[in-house]
Amino acid sequence: MQTWQLPQHIADILPERARQLESVKEQILALFRVHGFELVHPPLMEYSDSLLTHIDEGLSLKTIRVPDQLSGRQLGIRADITPQVARIDAHLLSHNQGINRLCYSGSMLHAKPDGLLATREPYQTGAELYGYAGTAADIELIDLMIKSLKLGGINNAILSLGHLGVFRALAQAANLQENQSRQLLATMQNKDREAVRDLAKSWQLDDIWTNALATLPELYGGRDILQAAKQRLPQLTAVSQAIDVLEQVCHAFPHQAVHIDFAEVRVDNYHTGLLYAAYAPEHHDAVARGGRYDGLGEYFGRSRPATGFSFDLRVFGAYLAASSRPEAVRVALADYAQAIEKINELREQGICVVVDYGMNDNSGSLKRLQKQGDEWILV
Missing domain, CATH: 3.30.930.10 (Bira Bifunctional Protein; Domain 2)
Structure with a gap:
């Protein structure tokens, strides 16, 4: 067996796809933000009891478990972020008796894939609303879900x-x-x-x-x-x-x-x-799922009405237009030290500047930073 092979249903994300997904992730999180949703980052791993593995059979079968060498307790690698966010609402944000709007975006791991074409490492992104039991909250979340899908290139869901x-x-x-x-x-x-x-x-x-x-x-x-x-x-x-x-x-x-x-x-x-x-057309399964899960936080000490949705950010890769690398500016290695102030100025403006080591690279840069007289200019 070759040591560099990845496990089944696990894959790298290469530069072009990574640019696409990071760009749409930024847009979706910005969308969540203007709708009042605050970003949280639950840990990838915590004690398995906190991941609801003992009360949800389906979730339990998906969860990878390992022993904690520090405490001796069983750890679980999250297979779903929603229970973690429910824990945050019920425990860490318990001082807020009103509505909590929370969102997230991060990797999780499944012991087995959900299907033949599914990844075992979904990049789950979603939004949850706690504290209101009325259907208006579900409608708000469904509207946000549809808007998110449109940012991901899915306009006809x-x-x-x-x-x-x-x-x-x-x-x-x-x-x-x-x-x-x-x-x-x-x-x-x-x-x-x-x-x-x-x-x-x-x-x-x-x-x-x-x-x-x-x-x-x-x-x-x-x-x-x-x-x-x-x-x-x-x-x-x-x-x-x-x-x-x-x-x-x-x-x-x-x-x-x-x-x-x-x-x-x-x-x-x-x-x-x-x-x-x-x-979405030509996709074998749902591209986003959600629903109401009132009372989930009771296990963590506070029962609250809740509704939310999530999706695997990787799904959008099939719907987004090809992404090209931003144009870069080259600067010769021999000029780098002298041009450092200009280089920093360009980078602060969001312009990519790379050092030219005299070898082929993948920067795709057509412009060069050269000194003419007393000034550094783009040629």
Whole structure:
């Protein structure tokens, strides 16, 4: 085995792509800033208990663990930044009883990739809002998500909506156990109504709940599917409230392409209600995901309503225009010491100046800094 080979689903980011991603990252963080979101930098690694690995099975399977040689405790390399931000809101920013708007951008590691084409080192970027339970906060975050995608070159994203409240209301009414709910959710992902029905019948559920659960995989489509849901689902308060939230979001984005799926629940276990995601043409999976996760901070000492989204910054590489290296100015090595004041002046103006060692380089510079009379000028 060659020692320089990287692990599977791990890759370097080379100069052109790195320029693209850093540039769009700066623009997105600036966008977050003007919308009132403060930047935080959680650590790449902390004690695994703090990463919610023991209460979220999906997150636990993604998390790489190592022993801490200082404390003897188990460390985890983060597989998701959202729980870390929830910890910051609940613990380090607990003095603020109002709204906290927080954002972040950083690498995380997965023990296994999410798919055949997925990286194990996503560069997760996102924004979270804590302290307000109303749908207006979700709408604010969805709007920010769509604006972020446009900065990343994705102008025709489809907004996908779902709501965990519908399934959970039906599961509660049918008296499902937690393990039954998880099994049923997994079955629903294949959109196989009969498989859902057979599973519900095997548990001897009442027909009203068996039929309602088997209906969920069929309730997907455009905005008009909400009316169908009202007609076909049982009249439970929680179901009506969830549909009302979906209607509010649809009304807030009248010109946005929307897809609604009542069986779309492929999220981390900590989500609690409205789910939103964005899909782009010619991409195999969602380019951004988010949703409401009220109460996640309770584990860290403060339960708060919360909503937020995130995306892998690397995804934008396929949508951004090619990036060329900024033009550089060359200065001969023999002239460097004499020209240092002029060089510093140019660099302070944002102009790239490189030393010419008399060899080919990749600077692409066409201009030179030369002395004419008493002045250094660009030639």
